[in-house]
Amino acid sequence: MTITHDLLVWFSKSFGLFYLMGLSLIVVIYAYWPANQKPFNAAAQAILHDDDDKPYRG
Amino acid sequence: MVAELTKNERQGALVILLALAVTGLAMAAGGRGDPFGVHGALVLVVSIAGIFAVIGGYYAPEPSPDRLDSYYDTPTKFGIIAAMVWAVVGMAVGDWVAWLLAYPEWTFDAAWASFGRLRPVHTSGVIFGFGGNALIATSFYVMQRTSRARLPDQLTPWFVLFGYNLFCVIAATGYLMGVTQSKEYAEPEWYADIWLVIVWVVYFVLYLRTLNRRKEPHIYVSNWYYLAFILVVAMLHIVNNLAVPISWGSAKSYSLFSGVQDAMTEWWYGHNAVAFFLTSGFLGMMYYYMPKRAGRPIYSYRMSIISFWGITFFYMWAGSHHLHYTALPQWVQSLGMTFSVMLLVPSWVSAGNALMTLNGAWHKVRDDAVLRFMMVAAVFYGLSTFEGSFMAIRPVNALSHYTDWTVGHVHAGALGWVAMITFGAIYASVPWLWKRNGMYSAKLVEAHFWLALAGTIIYVFAMWNSGIIQGLMWRTYNESGTLAYSFVDSLVAMHPYYIARAVGGVFFLLGAIIGFYNIWMTIRTASQDETAHNTADHPVTEPAVGVPALQPGE
Ligand code: HEM
Ligand code: HEM
Numbered sequence: 001m002t003i004t005h006d007l008l009v010w011f012s013k014s015f016g017l018f019y020l021m022g023l024s025l026i027v028v029i030y031a032y033w034p035a036n037q038k039p040f041n042a043a044a045q046a047i048l049h050d051d052d053d054k055p056y057r058g
Numbered sequence: 059m060v061a062e063l064t065k066n067e068r069q070g071a072l073v074i075l076l077a078l079a080v081t082g083l084a085m086a087a088g089g090r091g092d093p094f095g096v097h098g099a100l101v102l103v104v105s106i107a108g109i110f111a112v113i114g115g116y117y118a119p120e121p122s123p124d125r126l127d128s129y130y131d132t133p134t135k136f137g138i139i140a141a142m143v144w145a146v147v148g149m150a151v152g153d154w155v156a157w158l159l160a161y162p163e164w165t166f167d168a169a170w171a172s173f174g175r176l177r178p179v180h181t182s183g184v185i186f187g188f189g190g191n192a193l194i195a196t197s198f199y200v201m202q203r204t205s206r207a208r209l210p211d212q213l214t215p216w217f218v219l220f221g222y223n224l225f226c227v228i229a230a231t232g233y234l235m236g237v238t239q240s241k242e243y244a245e246p247e248w249y250a251d252i253w254l255v256i257v258w259v260v261y262f263v264l265y266l267r268t269l270n271r272r273k274e275p276h277i278y279v280s281n282w283y284y285l286a287f288i289l290v291v292a293m294l295h296i297v298n299n300l301a302v303p304i305s306w307g308s309a310k311s312y313s314l315f316s317g318v319q320d321a322m323t324e325w326w327y328g329h330n331a332v333a334f335f336l337t338s339g340f341l342g343m344m345y346y347y348m349p350k351r352a353g354r355p356i357y358s359y360r361m362s363i364i365s366f367w368g369i370t371f372f373y374m375w376a377g378s379h380h381l382h383y384t385a386l387p388q389w390v391q392s393l394g395m396t397f398s399v400m401l402l403v404p405s406w407v408s409a410g411n412a413l414m415t416l417n418g419a420w421h422k423v424r425d426d427a428v429l430r431f432m433m434v435a436a437v438f439y440g441l442s443t444f445e446g447s448f449m450a451i452r453p454v455n456a457l458s459h460y461t462d463w464t465v466g467h468v469h470a471g472a473l474g475w476v477a478m479i480t481f482g483a484i485y486a487s488v489p490w491l492w493k494r495n496g497m498y499s500a501k502l503v504e505a506h507f508w509l510a511l512a513g514t515i516i517y518v519f520a521m522w523n524s525g526i527i528q529g530l531m532w533r534t535y536n537e538s539g540t541l542a543y544s545f546v547d548s549l550v551a552m553h554p555y556y557i558a559r560a561v562g563g564v565f566f567l568l569g570a571i572i573g574f575y576n577i578w579m580t581i582r583t584a585s586q587d588e589t590a591h592n593t594a595d596h597p598v599t600e601p602a603v604g605v606p607a608l609q610p611g612e
Contacts, residue, residue, distance in 0.1 A: 005389065012393075020371070027367040031360040039276040040363075044355035047204060047278060047346060054128055055208040056273035 059216070060115025062125070062132060067213040071112050074217065079105035085249070088307035093235040094249065097228055097309070104224060121212075129202045131491055133215035137195025138484055138491070140223055141188050142574045145477075148183025149570055153563035155180050160556035170234040178233045178245045184472065185243065185335065187226045192480045193339040194219060194261070197284045199487060200346045201265060204281060205272030214264045221257035225250055237309045241324050243331050244298050248311040251299040258295065262288045279362045283342030286370055290334040298327035318385045325380040333373035336471065337439075340479050341369075341408055347483040348432045349415055352422060357414035361407050368404025372397050379450035382459065391452065398450030402443060409440035427500070427507040431482030434511060438474025442467060457533070462552065463525030466518050473514040473566060481510065481573060488577050498579035502572050509569030516562030524555035 030036065060068060082105055085098025158164055158173050165171045198215055202208060209215055229246040232238070238245040246254075265288060269277060301311040315323050349356050356362055378386060378394030413436050416423055423429050445467050449458045458464060485503055489496050497503055531551060534542040 005387065009389065023367070023371060027364055031363045040359040041355075043204075043274065043276045043278050044349070044359040046274065047350060048353065048355060053203070055126070055202065056206040057126060 059132060059136075060112055061118040062121050062130075063212050064120055067211065068112055068116055070213050071216075072109065075105045075108045075112065079109065089309070090307070092308050093232060093237045094247075094307060094309040096235065097232065097249070100228065100231065101224070108220070126208060128208070129199075130209040130212060130215065131199065131202075133209075133219055134195045134199045134487070135491055137191045137198070137219055138488065138577070140219070141191035141195060141480070141484070142570070142577060144183055144187025144191060144226070145570045146567070146574055148180055148188050149563070149567045151176055151183055152180040153560060153567050156556065156560035156563045160553060160560055169236065175233050175236065178238065179230050181243065182226065182229045182233070182245065184477075185331075186229065187223075189335065189340075189476055189480065190222060190226070191219075192484065193284070193287065193335075193343070194222060196343050196347075196483055196487065197265070197288075197339070199491075200278075200280050200284065200342065201268050204274065204278035204346070205269055206274060207268055207271035209264070210267045210271060214260060214267075218257055218261045218264060221253070221260070225254045225257060228253070232309070239299075239301065239311065239313065241298065241313070241327075243328055244295070244324070247309045248299070248301050248303045249309070251295065251301075255292070255296060258288070258292050262292060278346075279356075279359065279366065280342040280346040282363075282366050283338045283345065286366070287334050287339035287342065290330060290338070290370075294327045294330050294334070298323055318381075321381055321384065322378065322386060322390070326377040329377035329380060330373055332471070333369065333376075336476050337373075338369065340476055343483045344412060344432065344435065344479050347479075347486050348412060348429075348436075351426070351429050351432065351482070351486050352416055352419045354415055354419055357411050357417070361411050365404035365407040365411070368407070369401070372401045372404065376401060376450065379455065382452050382455045395450050395452055399447050402447040405443035405447075406440055409436050409443070412436035412439075427503045428482055428485040428497075430507055431478050431485065431510075434507075435475050435478035435482060438470055438478065438514070442471035442475055445470060457529040458525065461525040461528040461532075462521045462555070463529065466521030466525055469514070469521065470518045473510070473517060477566075477570075478510065478514075481506065481570075484577070485573075488580055492581050494580055494583070498576050498583055502576040506569040506573045506576070509565045509572070513562045513564070513566030513569065516565065517559050520555040520558040520562060524552045524559075527551055527555075 060071075063071065079102055082098050082101030082103075086095050086102055087098070089095025089098050155173060155176050158176070162173070165173070169175065198209065225246070228250045232246060232250065237247050239247055244251075262285075265281075265285060269281065300314040302314065303309075303311040313320055345356060345362055375397040376394050378390045379398045380394075382391050382395075384391075413433070416429070416433055416436075419429075423433050448454055449463070449467060458467075485497060488494075528548050528551070531543040531548040532541070532545075536542045
C-alpha cells in the first residue's frame with residue numbers, strides 16, 4: 001500500500017486531531033484534579049526540606 | 059573508588075573490563091591500519107588500565123553496610139569534574155574554530171586541524187561531553203534525593219559514567235582521524251553508536267531501578283524531565299543511526315536511509331536532540347536546583363506538568379522546520395512550522411514558571427551569583443525559544459537559513475540557557491557534595507558570571523548582525539535583476555563579526571576556566587577542612603548533633 005498525501009492528511013485531520021486534543025484534555029484534567037493537589041504541593045515542598053539528607057531505609 | 063564496590067561488584071567490574079579488552083583486541087586485529095583498529099587499541103588500553111585499577115583495590119576491605127545510610131554521590135562528583143574538563147576542552151576548541159572562520163589559513167596544512175574535523179570536536183565536546191556528563195551527574199543526585207532512595211548498587215553508575223566518557227573520547231578522536239557518518243550531532247560511526255546504546259539502556263534501567271525503590275509515592279517532576287531525556291534520546295539515537303558497516307574491520311558504514319527520508323530522519327533526530335538533550339534534561343535540572351537554591355517551591359507545580367507534556371508532544375513534530383524549501387513535501391514543512399509556533403506556549407510557561415519562582419527572592423538573585431546564573435538561564439531559555447518559533451516560520455526561515463543567525467540562535471540557547479543552568483547547578487551542588495559551607499571563592503563565581511554573560515551577549519549580537527547582513531546581501535538584486543553581491547562580498551562583510559564572536563568566546567571560555575579552578579580549590583580545601591575536624595566523609599546515621607545541617611537554600 002502506498003501512503004498518499006490525501007491519506008496522510010485525512011489521518012492527521014481525524015486521528016491526529018483527536019489524539020492531540022484528547023491528550024491535552026487528559027493532561028489538564030490530571031494537573032487540575034483536586035485530589036492531586038495535595039501530593040503535588042507536598043512534592044514541591046518536599047525537595048526544600050531534606051535536612052536529614054539521607055535515604056529512607058525500610 | 060574500587061574500595062566502595064562490594065566483592066561481587068569488583069568481580070563484575072573485572073568481567074566487564076575483560077570482555078571490553080577482548081572486544082578492543084578483536085577490533086584492533088580486525089581493523090589494522092583503519093581508524094577502527096586505532097579505536098580498538100584505545101579500548102584495549104583503557105580496559106587494561108581499568109583492570110589494573112580494580113586489581114589494585116581488589117583486596118581492600120569491603121564497604122561497610124553503613125553506606126546504605128547515605129546517598130551514593132561519588133559518581134556525581136566524578137561526573138561534575140568530567141563535565142568541567144569537557145567544558146574547557148570543548149569551548150577551547152569552539153573558540154579555536156571561531157578564530158578559524160576569521161582566519162581560515164590557521165590550519166597548519168594538517169588534516170586533523172581542518173575546520174571540518176575540529177567543528178564536530180567542539181559540538182560533541184560541549185553537548186555530549188559537558189552537557190551529557192552534567193546531566194548524568196545531576197540526575198544521579200536528583201533521583202536519589204527526590205526518591206529518598208540510594209542508587210541500587212555501586213557498579214552500574216560507574217559503568218554508565220565511564221562507558222559514556224569512553225564514547226565521547228572515541229567520538230572526538232575519531233573526528234580528528236576523519237571518521238564521521240556526516241550526520242550532524244550523530245557523527246560517530248556504527249561501533250561507537252552500538253556502544254552508546256548499551257550504556258544508555260543501562261542508564262535508563264538504573265534510573266527506573268532507583269525510582270522503583272523510592273519512598274515518596276509521587277515522582278517529583280524533575281525526574282519526568284530527566285526520564286524523557288533518557289528515553290527519547292535512546293529512541294532517536296537508535297533510529298537515526300541505523301546503518302550497515304562496509305565490513306567488520308572498518309569504521310565506515312552506510313545509512314539505511316537515503317535522500318529526503320535520510321534528511322527527515324536526521325532532523326527528526328537533530329531537533330529532538332535539541333528538545334530532549336538540550337532542553338528536557340536541563341529543565342529537570344532547573345526544576346530541582348532553582349527552587350532549592352532560592353529556598354522557594356516551584357511557582358506552579360501544575361504548570362510544570364502541563365508544559366512537560368506540551369514540550370514532549372509538540373517537539374516530536376517540529377523537526378521539519380530544519381528542511382524548509384527542500385525536497386521535503388510542503389505539507390510536512392507546514393506541519394513542522396505549525397508545531398514549532400505552538401511550542402512557544404509550553405516553552406514560555408516553563409520560563410515564566412522559573413522566573414515566577416524567583417519572584418519574591420530577587421534580593422537573593424542580586425546577592426547570589428549562583429542563583430543569578432539560573433535566572434539568566436531562564437531568561438535565555440525564553441529568548442531562544444521565542445527566536446526559534448519565529449525562525450521556524452517559513453518566510454522568516456528564508457532569510458535566516460544558511461546564515462549566522464542560526465548560529466546565533468544556537469548559542470543563545472547553548473551558552474545562555476544550557477551552559478548557564480549547568481554552571482548554576484554545579485556551583486550549587488559542589489559545596490553540598492563535598493560538604494563545604496560554600497564555594498572556595500564567591501568573588502570568582504561572580505567573575506565567572508559576568509564573563510559568561512558578557513561572552514554570551516557579544517557572541518549572540520555578533521551573530522545576529524552577521525546573519526542578517528549575510529541574509530540580506532544574498533537576496534539583494536540590482537536593476538538588471540541579478541544578485542548585487544557575490545558570496546565573497548558577504549564573506550568580507552562577516553569578517554569583523556567573526557572576530558567579535560571569537561573574542562566573546564574567549565570571555566566565555568575564561569569564565570569556564572575560572573569556574574574549574576574555583577571548583578578544584580573548593581574540593582582541595584574541603585579535604586583539608588575535613589582532616590582538621592576529623593569528620594568522616596559519610597553523612598551521619600543519627601541526626602547530626604553539633605554539626606550545622608547543610609542548608610542548601612543559603
Ligand atoms: C566558548 C564558547 C563557544 C564558542 C566560541 C563557540 C563557537 C562555535 C563556532 C565557531 C561554531 C561553528 C559555527 C559555524 O559553523 O559557522 C559553533 C557551532 C556550534 N556550537 Fe559552539 N561555541 C561555544 C560554546 C558552545 C556551547 C557551550 C555549546 C552547547 C552547549 C555549543 C554548541 C554549538 C552547536 C550546537 C554548534 C552547531 C551550530 C549549527 O550547526 O548551527 N557551543 N560554536
Ligand atoms: C521553541 C523552541 C525552539 C524552536 C521552535 C526552534 C527552532 C529552530 C529553527 C527554526 C532553527 C533553524 C533551522 C534551520 O534554518 O536550519 C533552529 C536551529 C537550531 N536550534 Fe532551535 N529552536 C528552539 C529552541 C532551541 C533551544 C532551546 C536550543 C538550544 C539549547 C536550540 C538549538 C538549536 C540548534 C543547535 C540549531 C541548529 C541546528 C543545525 O542547523 O545544526 N533551539 N531552531
